[in-house]
Amino acid sequence: MLGPFSIDTPFPAFKAMGADLGATTEQMQLVVSAYLVAFGLMSPFHGPLSDALGRRRVILAGVAVYAVASIGCALSPSLPVLLAFRVLQGLSAGGGVIVSRTVIRDVFEGPQAQRLMSRVMMIFAVAPAVAPIVGGLLLQVGTWPVVFYFMAGVGLLLIVLVALLLPETHPPARRLPFRFGSLVGSLGQVARAGAFHRVAWAAGLSFAGQFLYIGSAPIFVVDLLGKGELDFWMFFVPMIGGVMLGSFLSGRAAGRISPSRLVTAALLFSMAGALVNVVLGTLPTAATLPWAVIGPALIAVGTAAAYPTLQLVLLDMFPASRGAAVSMFTFFTLILNGVSAFALAPFATRSVFSLAVVSAVFVAAGLGSWLLHLVSARREPHMAPDGADTLQPGEQV
Template sequence: MTEKQAAGRLWLLLVVLASLSMLGPFSIDTPFPAFTRMGNEFAVDADQMQLVVTAYMLAFAAMSPFHGPISDAVGRRPVMLAGLSVYALASIGCALSQSLPMLLGFRVLQGLSAGGSVIVSRAVIRDMFEGAQAQRLMSKVTMIFGVAPAVAPIVGGWLLTIGSWRAIFGFLVVLAVGLTALVVFALPESHPPQRRTAFNATTLLGSLVQAGRSPAFHRVSWAASLSFAGQFLYIGAAPIFVVDLLGKGEQDFWMFFVPMITGVVLGSAISSWTSGRLTINQLVSGAMVFALFGAVVNLLLGVLPGTQSLPYAVIGPALIAIGTGASYPAFQLTLLDMFPATRGATVSLFTFFTLVLNGLAAGFIAPHVTGSLAAMALTALVAEILAMLFWVSHLRHRPGAGGRIMGKRAEPVRPT
């Protein structure tokens, strides 16, 4: 294979993995512009419509601990293909729903199946690459993945101009079928039989327990999850933030998502560029300080006279997103290196923590803090402060953890 062919295959792999990761944000964000129409048809208010997000997120979270361990036992591709097939059927059910309870039932089925591709695709990167190359690829996947929340509501708004809200779920059916084709024809199996674990309940649950009993795993997981929660609060409550607080319409979600995702892409680019130049500790610490700075700016703009409207209202979330985009790839690789033999289980448990927190934020915290820009900003600041406390605790307990230069050969971190 020539160098040019190898580079082409690497870019194809990058596109496939990023596309698989994008299924999650498309599932959440594409229906946002249709919330008003759906609420009118089902005769429910905005708070009840938030259940469309919560049902998906909590179902995703409930199943997320199992996708990874199963892929450790049977391989990555079978889990992805099974998940995408069920997701396509669930999306058809969403498109045909005649009531909010019926829609929520199929959203639960979407959430239960989506992790087969979204979660397992992250383990594929660490299966196939090490050190600086893994860091760069994870950052590029995050960069491409970061575009999805900006594109998804725009696609949803465009679909509403040519059809009803049901067309949005028809689009998700087509997306699932396209991703299935990519897995079948373009994604090699990265977890060969000789590396697989036994396919039984004891082994599958044991791999989760091993990670779950590690204090280091918890410190890093909660630092990453809480840091992202400060950003996701705005994503999960986007219909309220854009329509109710900023007074915009169903075609205007781009005014929020474009700055937000620009921040994610910029942060991911920083993460890729610093590979081999900064230690993981240095990168994550600097990124989290920047996210905390963004949360403080966000609060100030939310309370000062004359700054509680566009464009000021989106500056803070965008700054938080830069910090999150820079730290998240390093967080994921740090966790994956803690348990090299059961990477699927590790990324599953981490995803579980993140999604439970995000689901609770969207369904139970958001309705109580979305009455004003200041209340949302204060909640985001609290999340960033808690994230920083967990990270500082991790550094104090493991001052050398992740301290290697990104670009050296990755050595497993011994959890303590």
């Protein structure tokens, strides 16, 4: 939950932070982008480090630095200083967010892994719904720095829980050599695989259609819908409800529907939801509830149903270096989301309709990348990992 919690908890405080730090609404979007881009830039290294040093060490070190960075955010006297500590938050948060997915695949495989990944997706979905509500409540008892002090407390709690409850799932006998060349080599192996790119972009682009709303939530909820700092739940609860429904469907489908069919059906559903969202954006009721949140919730159902299986497909392409695979995947996703939150949000958020159109373009691009992958796999079924999507999760292990 640490990744989305770090993004969404400060949203209700953006207005107060901007007034206190002398920043405009557009400049405050940098608070999101700085975290996401830093997370993305560091994400290629957390997984390989855990392949070499063990999962537990990397998680503990990353969350410890995250807690210190959160305190730095709370004490920041200016926007540049705040952004510097947000970068440090992004650089460290992946130690928990990325490596935890690799832990699942260390222990489970096949339908069982898919079901657990779906459950994790449901837990992941709770954070964006709870975080802005918590942020709004914290502002009732203190000024905006209290939000970051709370995030530091979450980090300290996670350190205690990991230290006491999480066993090491990647023993020394299975670890890769801790050499820079080996770490870069494992990343290069992943990056050179055409199938990896097709599946990673399918997941990243389709999720970007949903994340565009999450990253633009302060503008969407406050400026476009005219709501207040305690009203973020009106947007996040329907969207996260969609994520939880999609995750539930993904878990129920494990072992019953082939991965490729599940992903295809889920992404087609997301595309249908995106088109419904565009149509609703043309109506006079576009900026009113519940019409403004129906489309994003439908997109979330399809994205959440596809995402766990797409992650397992990527992990199974590289059984010897799963950390590198999940790191490269996270790198693509976070960089895409960070750039879109900064570069596209100011244009996309001019109206509810423009936001819906840009979201639909992302979803369509993700669906197109997946369909391209299916076509390529049929043409080259003998090639690994290009044919991995046609296998059940775990079949290559």
